[in-house]
Amino acid sequence: MNTPNLHLYVLAAPLLTAFAVNLLGRVSRTWIGPLVLGALTFSAGGALMTLLHVLREGAFRYTIGNWQPPLGIELVVDPLSALMLLLVSAVALLATSSALKSVAHELPGREHLFFTLYMILIAGLLGLVLTGDAFNLYVLLEITAITTYGLIAMGSGRAALSSFNYIIMGSIGACFYLLGVGYLYILTGTLNMADIAQILPGLDAPAAIATAFAFLMVGLWVKMGLFPLHVWLPNAYSQAPTGAGAMIAPLMTKVTIYLMIRVMFSIFSPDYTFLAHAGIQAGIVWAASLAIMCASGLALAQRNLRRMLTYILVAEVAYMVGGVWLANGTGITGAILHIVSDAMMTLCLFLAAAAIIYRTGSLEFDRLNGLYRRMPVTMAAFTVGAFSMIGVPPTCGFFSKWYLILGAVRAGHPEFVTALLISSLINAVLFFRIIELAYFQPASDLSRSEPQQAGEAPLLMLSPLLLSAVALVAIGLGSGPLIENIIRLAMPPGFAP
Amino acid sequence: MKRLQEQARGRDIGDNLIIRTAVRLLVPFIQLFGLYVIVHGHYSPGGGFQGGVILGASFILLALAYDLRTSLRFMSERTNAILGNAGVLIYTGIALLCALLGGMFLDYSALDRLISLGPIEWRSLGIFLVEVGVGTAVMSIMVSLFWDLGSGGEMDEGL
Amino acid sequence: MKALAFLATLATGIVLLYGTRDFAAWGDAASPASRHVSPVYIERAVKETHVPNLVTAILGDYRGYDTMFETVVIYCAGLAVVCVLRRQKT
């Protein structure tokens, strides 16, 4: 099955399934599960084959509609995007099988609406990973945004207000991005990333190029929730329905960081990004270091597991932004490896949170008492995820952090090293507090009286959780070959791990 | 939402013989014009979005002049949802069909292998087909947006 | 808060205007945007697609991928509104 269109079938499968889910789900709910899981399994398999194909034969470009690149829209399938394709489809597959249970529990009667939006969101993320056209990127960014607004607003409590704030911030981000693309279009007359990259160095327009670069970057930073621009993120992600949160949280920010890497290296050259404006590169690393510390500090103040996780997520975003802006091969390797490992560990922790919420109905810290006795398997997986977040050796969190720290040392940014170490320390405090609560404290009488509290989560939630925990260790142990065989090829020209 | 609806009912908005008659006369022509804008998109300003919005506006006008139930009588919620899905499916289906027939994604000239018309004619026809899909989807979504926003999701009286 | 918002707005506006310094004057037929890709569209679209309305030709064919996702966007919007507004049937 080695067709040239395979990577597009990966994208088309969830998209077409979304419509099928909407049509058939009205008739009968039983169709939804098999359809969704089948399509995503197909996507994950296709993504794996695409990655193998790229590794074997090298990167290739694909023109939609058979129009030559500056005219038509071009897709870029290089090792980095193929890796992201596999990551997105695998994470989506794991998150979905857990979401099937929790959505039936939280939103009864609206599963078909939920999963239609959900599948389109996955298709949008896969499209974002593949695209090689600056404007197409905006359209896909808006697809992922609109589906996310809808999914978040389906949550209960303050979800509607959080979703509205997200709409305002997300629109600012997208509009800034669009302005940046407009400036580049005026200067170059094309929207194709590779074509822009070819024309830009020959232009004599420093002010306009700098403006375009600034607006593209700020737009993406708003979208990914880099620290001072993060205000919408914790509310939105922690109040979404658990099924949606478990996919949005691991993927949205990571894919946006991937887009930032694309913009920095595929539209602009590394030379321009890092060297054209003195002080910018060092300034952003400083800002990222501050962001890590502030976000970690804010995480300490939270009293709800999912809110705490979202603040850790904000800190992790700053890890990766800082890692990319370290401007050396080791830092960028660390950032790319951290995209993979952070997606997996966020997935693992959010899936554990989903399982806990499915059984106990709450994630407040004082309700977590005695969870190890009641849900041993869930909490074991949670512990693996927590260790990875802290950076304990056999898990992948350690290796990516190691590369980030090594990169920071080589680039001479002690403040970034300090921030990473302090943040790891804070993570250790955060997670050991929970582990202490859940392991040593006896179950409170309050929760004992509830009928639902006994036992583990259902198998459909438990198996993706365990798989993601195993994946954390596997990626950790296999990080050497991963870097050697994939990430080394995915580096921008002129950088080596 | 309920309070606003009470107010609207108290002032008899739209409950006017002239408006109702005029709307009843206008709606078929608006729909005809919408169809014209969709199918004539190749030769004059227009296309799927514009025509779809005009078609949707005709139903919205009905809902404004009468009430929401009247427009639901002309097009049920179920039909509307199926039309919306069908519109998007036409587009994505054609895109996928091109790929399955051995061309690139969205390469309409690949459809030539299905019925032989010549690749360039197929490009023209392909554009037309997707515009029809877009028009259907946009009409259905515009109507459903109005129904939902106008009645606060209740699908009863509307504004 | 308001002052901060005003300052941010002002800064954004100034940066945007500063960026326009390098642009060609409005309506200049020799500007890069009118020279690089768009003439190719104008000259070849009719021959390659048999559609005299260039906007339709580009929308439906050259950039059909964008348009496909744009249709999906509006479909999502309709669905999201239903998701948000319809009350749960109890």
Next chain:
Amino acid sequence: MEPLLSEIVAKYNYWIYVVLMMIGFYAMIGKRNLVKKLLGMNIFQTAIILFYVSIGGKRGGGIPIVDKHAAMLHGVDATTVVNPLPHVLMLTAIVVSVSVTGVALAILIRIYRKYDTLEEDEILEKIGR
């Protein structure tokens, strides 16, 4: 003063869009009423649409619909037709903006149902209580 004035006159389209953009952006981040924020978003997006459409402008250019037979026989002179690409892009952006506005309005209706107000301060007060 003289060079600045001639600069403004030559590129007045950018000045207009920047002013509109600033109005919208200020409303989005400075206003406390949720509907005003949404209106600000619409103004912002309109500004961007104007910006793009003005890029496509060409002095002496006609509409981007050509005579099919003449074009097939003799080809088209690119300078006589405005740039159609920004128009296409903005059709997409308009649809996106309509969609976002629709979703935002739906969410506002839900917020109003729950809190009975659309002033951000009052909502936050009600949540705090």
